[in-house]
Amino acid sequence: MRIRILLLFIVFFTGIHSLKAADPPFLQLVNDHWVNEKLEAMTLDEKIAQLMMVTVYPRQDELARGQMEQLISQNQPGGILVMQGDLVKTARWINHFQEKATVPLLVAVDGEWGLSMRIDSTVKYPYAQALGAVQDSTFIKQMGRDFGYQMREMGIHMNFAPVADVSTNPQNPVINFRSFGEDKIDVSQKAWYVASGMQEAGVVPVAKHFPGHGDTHTDSHKELPVVDHPKTRIDEIESFPFRYLTERGISGIMTAHLDVPALDNSGTPSSLSEKIVDGYLRDEIGYSGLVVTDAINMKGVQTGKGNAELEALKAGNDMVEFVPDIEKAISSVKLAVAKGEITLDEINLKCRRVLALKRWAGLHISEPVNTKGLTSRLNSPYYEVTNRKLIKGALTVLVNNDRLPVQDLGNQKIATVMIGASAKSSFQKMVDKYVKADHFTLSKSDPERELVSLRSELDNYDLVIVGIQGVNIFPSGAYGTTRIQRNAVAELVRENKTITVFFGNAYALKHFENIHQSGGLILAYQNNLLTQQLAAQLVFGAFNATGRLPVTVDNRFKLKDGISMPKNKSLAFSIPEEVGINSALLRRKIDSIARLGIDSKAFPGCQVLIAKEGNVIFHECYGFHTYKKEQKVEPSNIYDWASITKVTGPLPPIMKLRDEGKINLDEAFSHYWPDFQGTNKDGISFREILAHQARLASWIAYWQMALDDDGTLSGEVFKSHPTEEFDVRVSDHLYMNRNFRKTMFDTIRTSKLLPRKRYVYSGLSFYLFPDMISNLTGEHYETYLKTNFFDPLGAYSVTYNPYLHFPLNRIVPTENDDFFRNEKLRGFVHDEGAAMMGGISGNAGLFGTTTDLAKIFQMYLQKGYYGGKRFISEETVNEFTRVQYPENDNRRGLGFDKPYIDNHKKKLKNAYPAVDASKNSFGHSGYTGTFAWADPDNELLFLFMSNRVHPTRNNAELFNLNIRPAMHQAIYDCLDNN
Structure with a gap:
């Protein structure tokens, strides 16, 4: 020595x-x-x-602190070990102790x-x-x-x-x-x-x-x-x-x-x-x-x-x-x-x-x-990014019999069960963002009869997603698991098609006898809010699975076991920093503009959703449903999308039918709508129709065609109650004669054309598209939409006539109509023409949540692909989202709106949408105050949802204050600050 x-x-x-x-x-x-x-x-x-090195406990009282200060003063130890304590109090104690040290203390933890x-x-x-x-x-x-x-x-x-x-x-x-x-x-x-x-x-x-x-x-x-x-x-x-x-x-x-x-x-x-x-x-x-x-x-x-x-x-x-x-x-x-x-x-x-x-x-x-x-x-979002990356990287797929990720959402009835919980878990709440599921719980102390009842309730489900929590970190007592937990897993795996997610110590898997027979098994290692949320996202393929088992559990689960699973381009839910954006800056900018709109009464409330690189990084709600401030805006609220319907209702089927060779964009539209044959519209191409360059009139006030001489609604067209003939429901207390629908179509057919081909936004053809689509597909238009698009996307809230499907208090009201329907509109489409189509039209009428609209637009942003499914070909998406007639100063794509020509040269107040929106970006706005815009060059999605027409459409402050372009530009400004 x-x-x-x-x-x-x-x-x-x-x-x-x-x-x-x-x-x-x-x-x-x-x-x-x-x-x-x-x-x-x-x-x-x-x-x-x-x-x-002596030990300090900042959780103790000030008397203990004084005693430790005295000990340090008298003995001058080399260091202190900090044990349990409140964050700020601990820091203050460290400062006090350092003051007493002749040689600074080495502080350890x-x-x-x-x-x-x-x-x-x-x-x-x-x-x-x-x-x-x-x-x-x-x-x-x-x-x-x-x-x-x-x-x-x-x-x-x-x-x-x-x-x-x-x-x-x-x-x-x-x-x-x-x-x-x-x-x-x-x-x-x-x-x-x-x-x-x-x-x-x-x-x-x-x-x-x-x-x-x-x-x-x-x-x-x-x-x-x-x-x-x-x-x-x-x-x-x-x-x-x-x-x-x-x-x-x-x-x-x-x-x-x-x-x-x-x-x-x-x-x-x-x-x-x-x-x-x-x-x-x-x-x-x-x-x-x-x-x-x-x-x-x-x-x-x-x-x-x-x-x-x-x-x-x-x-x-x-x-x-x-x-x-x-x-x-x-x-x-x-x-x-x-x-x-x-x-x-x-x-x-x-x-x-x-x-x-x-x-x-x-x-x-x-x-x-x-x-x-x-x-x-100490809680900077940048630290959360590290944490998120680690949790995602750790999640280990141990079994996958073609069950993971969960796809084909439109053809499965799904339930979730959280074993070891007594209330709906964070895992289950995140599942709700992807799919319509029924949720069940089984606590660690539930009697056997609860398991028997649960098994009976799950008989009619195509897939049961099982989460297991309440697992201790140390091995004693079978890691704290109970008989009811272990039996529940065994029986559910045996009797149902299951995906199981295990929120606990890997070694504890050995106490679950047939868990390896799950159709899919994800090991999450521990149980906390973030792990539950990310595990649910992995179930639906939001990111890659790369984890490998670091220990041997038993003969079923061995060291290095793990199945790689590539993401399927479903939306993920994250924070701005994970895609390189400062969340404080983004929130400050978006909050200030949203508050400006509310304070200026441009709208009573709004929602803002931002997705970057396939990650929803911002989804905030502001204000209330009405100016009475009785009901706050919530993420689950359903909005009248107004003209965004044009690109989310008829447009997806039209694009799909083009892929199938059933629509030729350069063929005469009259080929698909024979009623135009022999009229002034006979030679108009489908492309011109979709690009708003078909010389069609902008709109027709159909309801005014049904007024008597005294200005009241004609009894031949409308009644306050339904009958066999008056079965087209226009609003809560108004029904239309079914025959008037033909009059509306005849009016479109005989309407005059504008004198020359130039860009004039027209919704007339969109009234015709639902019937045209039904004729081409042989299916009811709305059924075709839901079966081929909304349900597979997991966009279950998207529907026409939401009053039939959802409680009214979940639906954001629009206008207090005092000239046609004479009622506050809630759950019925705001657009008069769409209302007279029974709420189902191509120009307006779709309702849904902000998140579900994001799924549709993310599919567009990803060139027709989402959640492991190809909905539309990339070539077709590119064709529909490009400017069709730039030589005519027409900025439009096919159905989609596009930035102004030379938009990047304009000042913000004159730009549309944001100045920095790329020329390849596309989207649409809605009269009720909605807006959706996708920018493939920046992998950016921006949704703004409001009911600016409440209580009246005469409120133009949304436009006067330039709320939507300003908010859109604020996002690009945050990108530039990285």
């Missing part, structure tokens, strides 16, 4: 050029001026104290999954077992950086992480899920990714628990566990990650309290064994960094003499953690120095290491923690 100390002094004092590349970076500072100055000024007591392991209101990253499933190292290292950045914000300089133990014993009561897995190389690499990320951020990583705690049967907090393997096995498995980390220059390693006879047969705990610390770790493995003990107060390390701190330092540790009585510990070590049991040179060497580490961590210029805005900074 004396020779080793001499050699180390030679290394320390010959400068950084003598250091190996793998040496920890702080060793370059062992001869720093600040280190020398502090060391020379210290008494022996103070030097010994620098090797001690046990943060294996981030600060949240010990400190409230901080980001909780995945457990190590979940990280073991992640195949992309990028975000594991980024997590390490995140740890470092967050800890520096808190005034914390050392993290007792990562766990570098190899999990070879599934029954391990203390390591288990805390390990990256059973593959030593994977454990080593992932431990280094985390450690190196922290070191790059200026925080000291301390890998634990040397020489390896992965195969123990007892908990060292309670007794001394035995690692009963030969040295060859320990070299090969247990200590392998620590060798790997040593070679790469990790700054700290923690010694565990273990009985390892192959390394020291005296029964001495490994943390107190000179053979293991100095002999094995320092000499054989060659580790030169800081060595710190596991908590010295643990029962597994009690010596009987009460001098564990002294024995730890004699063994070769540099610091002792969790010292319960620092005064006694200092006295014990000081007496040992006097007796020659440990030399002053050894104390100086250890103290120099500690000081160099503090110097590397920046404690020579330590400043108080800034607690203002601390909670916000």
